[in-house]
Amino acid sequence: MSKRDLRLKIDELSSSLGTFKGLEIEVGRIFEEDWEEPVGPTPFPSVGTLRSWDLKLLGKYRPFYMPFCDLCCLCTFGKCDLTGDKRGACGITMAGQQSRIVLIACCIGASTHAAHARHMLDHLIEEYGRDVPLDVALNTNVEAPNIRLVCGIRPKTLRDLEDALDYVETQLVQLVAATHTGQEGDNLDFESKAFHAGMLDHVAMEVADIAQIAALGMPKGVPDAPVTQLGFGSIDTSKTVIMCIGHNVLPSVDIIDYLMDHDLFGEVEVGGLCCTAHDNSRYDRRAKIIGPISWQLRFIRSGIPDVIVVDEQCLRTDVLLEAEGIGVPVVATSEKSCLGLVDRTGDDPDVIVGDLVEGRVPGVLIVDPRKVGEVVVKTALKVGPRRAGFKAMTREMVAEMAKKCRSCMECVRACPNNLPVMDAVHAAAQGDFEPLAELYHRCVGCGRCESACPVDFPIITFINKGAEEAIMDEKFPIRVGRGAIQDVEIREVGRAIVFGEIPGVVALVGCANYPAGGSDVARIAEEFLRRRFIVVTTGCSAMDIAMTRDEDGLNLYEKYSGNFDAGGLVNIGSCVSNAHITGAAIKIANIFAKRPLRANYEEIADYIHNRVGAVGVAWGAMSQKAASIAAGCWRLGIPVVVGPHGSKYRRMLLGRKEREEDWKVYDARTGDEVYVGPAPEHLFYAAETAEEAMVMIAKLSMRPNDTSKGRAVKLSHYIDLHQRHYGCMPDDLHLYVRREADVPFTMRDEIMEALGRAGWAEERIAMPDPTMLDRLVRGRG
Amino acid sequence: MAAKTIPGQTAEIAGPKKAFVIPKPEVAAAMIKRAKRALLVVGSDAINSKTRDGDLVDSAIRLGRMGNMTVVATGHLVGEFRRRGDEDARTMPLMNLGDRLRDPGWGGFDGGGPYDLALFVGLPYYMEWLVLSGLKSFAPELRTVSLERAYQPNASWTLGNTAQEEWEEIIDRIASILEGK
Numbered sequence: 001m002s003k004r005d006l007r008l009k010i011d012e013l014s015s016s017l018g019t020f021k022g023l024e025i026e027v028g029r030i031f032e033e034d035w036e037e038p039v040g041p042t043p044f045p046s047v048g049t050l051r052s053w054d055l056k057l058l059g060k061y062r063p064f065y066m067p068f069c070d071l072c073c074l075c076t077f078g079k080c081d082l083t084g085d086k087r088g089a090c091g092i093t094m095a096g097q098q099s100r101i102v103l104i105a106c107c108i109g110a111s112t113h114a115a116h117a118r119h120m121l122d123h124l125i126e127e128y129g130r131d132v133p134l135d136v137a138l139n140t141n142v143e144a145p146n147i148r149l150v151c152g153i154r155p156k157t158l159r160d161l162e163d164a165l166d167y168v169e170t171q172l173v174q175l176v177a178a179t180h181t182g183q184e185g186d187n188l189d190f191e192s193k194a195f196h197a198g199m200l201d202h203v204a205m206e207v208a209d210i211a212q213i214a215a216l217g218m219p220k221g222v223p224d225a226p227v228t229q230l231g232f233g234s235i236d237t238s239k240t241v242i243m244c245i246g247h248n249v250l251p252s253v254d255i256i257d258y259l260m261d262h263d264l265f266g267e268v269e270v271g272g273l274c275c276t277a278h279d280n281s282r283y284d285r286r287a288k289i290i291g292p293i294s295w296q297l298r299f300i301r302s303g304i305p306d307v308i309v310v311d312e313q314c315l316r317t318d319v320l321l322e323a324e325g326i327g328v329p330v331v332a333t334s335e336k337s338c339l340g341l342v343d344r345t346g347d348d349p350d351v352i353v354g355d356l357v358e359g360r361v362p363g364v365l366i367v368d369p370r371k372v373g374e375v376v377v378k379t380a381l382k383v384g385p386r387r388a389g390f391k392a393m394t395r396e397m398v399a400e401m402a403k404k405c406r407s408c409m410e411c412v413r414a415c416p417n418n419l420p421v422m423d424a425v426h427a428a429a430q431g432d433f434e435p436l437a438e439l440y441h442r443c444v445g446c447g448r449c450e451s452a453c454p455v456d457f458p459i460i461t462f463i464n465k466g467a468e469e470a471i472m473d474e475k476f477p478i479r480v481g482r483g484a485i486q487d488v489e490i491r492e493v494g495r496a497i498v499f500g501e502i503p504g505v506v507a508l509v510g511c512a513n514y515p516a517g518g519s520d521v522a523r524i525a526e527e528f529l530r531r532r533f534i535v536v537t538t539g540c541s542a543m544d545i546a547m548t549r550d551e552d553g554l555n556l557y558e559k560y561s562g563n564f565d566a567g568g569l570v571n572i573g574s575c576v577s578n579a580h581i582t583g584a585a586i587k588i589a590n591i592f593a594k595r596p597l598r599a600n601y602e603e604i605a606d607y608i609h610n611r612v613g614a615v616g617v618a619w620g621a622m623s624q625k626a627a628s629i630a631a632g633c634w635r636l637g638i639p640v641v642v643g644p645h646g647s648k649y650r651r652m653l654l655g656r657k658e659r660e661e662d663w664k665v666y667d668a669r670t671g672d673e674v675y676v677g678p679a680p681e682h683l684f685y686a687a688e689t690a691e692e693a694m695v696m697i698a699k700l701s702m703r704p705n706d707t708s709k710g711r712a713v714k715l716s717h718y719i720d721l722h723q724r725h726y727g728c729m730p731d732d733l734h735l736y737v738r739r740e741a742d743v744p745f746t747m748r749d750e751i752m753e754a755l756g757r758a759g760w761a762e763e764r765i766a767m768p769d770p771t772m773l774d775r776l777v778r779g780r781g
Numbered sequence: 782m783a784a785k786t787i788p789g790q791t792a793e794i795a796g797p798k799k800a801f802v803i804p805k806p807e808v809a810a811a812m813i814k815r816a817k818r819a820l821l822v823v824g825s826d827a828i829n830s831k832t833r834d835g836d837l838v839d840s841a842i843r844l845g846r847m848g849n850m851t852v853v854a855t856g857h858l859v860g861e862f863r864r865r866g867d868e869d870a871r872t873m874p875l876m877n878l879g880d881r882l883r884d885p886g887w888g889g890f891d892g893g894g895p896y897d898l899a900l901f902v903g904l905p906y907y908m909e910w911l912v913l914s915g916l917k918s919f920a921p922e923l924r925t926v927s928l929e930r931a932y933q934p935n936a937s938w939t940l941g942n943t944a945q946e947e948w949e950e951i952i953d954r955i956a957s958i959l960e961g962k
């Protein structure tokens with residue numbers, strides 16, 4: 001805890017030193033004195049404080065820019081053509097402009113989480129007071145590792161989170177200012193600032209999630225979190241259905257409370273889409289998770305919801321139009337997403353209900369979460385019975401419409417995955433709905449095909465009809481998000497992770513913009529669960545993991561435990577719960593390795609980068625929030641793999657494994673600079689196929705600190721996956737085998753032969769006590 | 782040959798510097814013949830792309846041999862080349878490859894120096910679009926050619942939007958010219 005902005009004003013003070021008049025003392029921040037850990041070197045770092053650390057990372061992982069646009073259109077000098085070596089009117093280069101856009105994206109992402117956190121914190125303080133203790137996880141003392149690390153404060157109550165959030169907001173303003181015309185110009189400095197935005201994002205996410213865990217009684221890091229149901233089929237359509245979309249749970253909490261207070265769960269079903277669904281189920285497991293973000297159009301078009309409630313982030317901005325299409329009202333609940341609706345926050349609830357039920361207004365804006373529950377539930381109970389006769393489109397209607405297809409191919413051109421939409425429509429015209437059903441599993445639900453169609457086919461509805469039998473069978477169990485990893489779990493697995501005996505921690509996170517459907521995420525998860533990695537997951541990925549069953553009808557949540565341990569599948573929760581993943585990495589450095597945590601960012605990041613085999617995977621990354629979450633990982637030295645659509649973030653951070661000079665670290669024991677091989681090879685990388693990603697994930701789990709036993713385990717996974725998917729041995733084993741003891745025993749002959757061909761020599765690659773920070777060298781050679 | 786220059790995917794419009802459309806297969810074949818060091822980049826969609834040789838993997842093997850080009854498979858495609866008896870094809874992730882192609886100091890797969898021509902085929906449209914965009918701005922010495930069925934605005938040269946049958950004929954014709962037929 002810290003005290004802010006102490007100001008002491010004394011009109012007159014007489015002392016042995018003399019008499020002072022008009023004495024005024026201002027102190028920016030006083031750090032808590034009952035925390036015995038000394039304040040580290042970088043409390044509340046400003047934009048440039050960690051620049052030298054960032055530049056170390058960016059020296060190894062150089063940006064490869066792939067401009068999404070050749071122009072800069074941000075000021076009235078432009079548009080400026082930046083192609084090749086051209087410069088804009090302000091002097092900016094193409095590299096500068098691309099990195100500037102990366103920074104802007106990360107600022108948008110971090111601001112979104114910070115705004116979410118602010119709304120959450122302000123509301124919870126108003127509702128429960130500032131003194132709510134931050135009881136976040138069982139068996140845990142380090143309740144807020146990101147906040148402790150970055151800010152150097154130890155929050156104990158909701159009040160203390162305000163300090164962290166104030167800091168985040170202040171810094172974000174600085175970062176956005178840096179993107180103004182004629183400010184920052186160097187691409188690496190833009191990149192460093194993007195890292196800063198990412199770091200801030202993890203602080204903001206941590207604020208939001210620990211506040212809601214503490215105040216709303218969500219699961220406190222329990223491995224056996226309650227199980228809820230996911231999928232269309234989980235919704236009891238005999239009840240009135242309320243559909244909540246977005247990320248901020250507060251309005252939904254009021255709906256659930258109202259249902260409980262009035263004993264209405266028997267009549268009303270609450271289903272959610274995207275992260276609100278996760279957090280609803282963390283609040284009350286009777287709330288159902290309908291599915292990931294990409295199901296918005298699908299679910300609305302199904303006609304199942306009777307009222308749609310939107311909060312914030314990743315909403316379809318045409319939700320009002322879609323709701324009108326099925327005759328249901330919309331309740332918007334955030335000033336960030338007013339949707340053009342009239343603010344009825346101050347009106348009598350029954351009057352609002354009357355207007356919604358009678359269709360006098362298509363929707364309302366209610367920004368006080370405490371009023372949402374009553375309005376929404378009462379409206380749903382009245383609208384539901386009226387909609388009992390709602391008829392969705394029939395297959396016969398689809399077939400008839402499909403006959404009018406002009407065969408222009410615009411739907412295919414518009415599809416992000418070039419799916420054979422037109423062929424499926426043609427088949428439907430002939431009464432064959434199987435091709436439409438096949439599209440269902442690969443479609444990202446964006447609706448661009450509809451927008452492009454010159455005859456306005458509701459193609460998402462067509463696809464729904466094609467897959468209607470499969471859709472109603474969709475019902476999967478999922479453990480609700482458990483939140484943080486307990487300190488005691490970190491103690492139990494920290495050693496095995498750091499020495500490489502648990503081969504890695506794979507974090508499957510992020511959105512649902514998949515190249516070939518969500519089943520790839522489940523496939524990646526299972527591959528690494530079988531290999532005894534720890535798999536943690538959040539957001540849409542955590543949902544998609546649930547949606548694949550094996551031949552016995554079991555999904556991964558049924559087959560693997562929720563323990564943070566080898567072979568554990570840990571649903572952490574929603575987007576803002578991602579802070580617990582970086583938090584776990586930070587806690588490994590602090591709790592297992594006893595590295596000082598307080599305001600000690602560089603040392604902890606250096607530890608994680610060189611020792612903790614964690615890899616982030618955002619297979620369907622879509623949003624700016626995903627960019628800032630990734631940036632927070634980059635600054636900690638954690639590599640992130642994205643799917644092919646992630647290449648649209650327009651910049652990779654790639655190592656060059658053949659450049660020996662890039663892969664040197666200090667041996668903290670001697671101060672010698674030694675070559676450790678390219679581990680991890682990349683910091684941000686887009687894979688073309690899931691198979692390529694799996695091989696790369698295994699490879700990126702290697703760290704300089706691996707023991708021989710640990711490196712052998714990691715190599716065995718890398719080689720095995722490479723052989724299976726590429727049909728051959730990797731051609732870079734000589735860069736990862738440091739000595740013969742690193743060679744997996746079962747592949748020894750084959751590997752030694754490959755090493756011989758590559759001219760490998762034992763001990764050319766060092767096994768030091770690795771650090772990139774000169775100041776951590778304990779002894780000089 | 783079609784010469785439409787609308788992008789193959791909606792909204793993937795070109796910047797001020799746009800690709801020239803290859804007017805006929807002979808031009809593409811001539812570029813390959815004239816190149817000092819040519820690289821054929823084959824993406825993971827190749828196995829789903831039918832050609833007169835079978836699929837694009839078969840055609841890539843043929844083009845590589847006849848054009849004296851190094852063939853590099855991206856994604857996890859190289860296994861397909863091995864299964865078809867081609868031991869020469871190299872493998873490299875597309876991002877790594879793009880990063881190296883923009884580096885004039887990269888010696889190529891055989892250490893013989895930078896490539897002066899890189900041809901792309903069989904890749905997800907948007908990934909190829911982006912890598913070609915990176916090369917357009919950051920690899921000024923490299924000439925890039927897209928052999929996809931759809932117009933790729935960021936290449937130096939590209940085939941236009943082309944019907945399947947016509948595209949199969951173009952690929953076959955390029956290989957035939959390189960074979961001296």
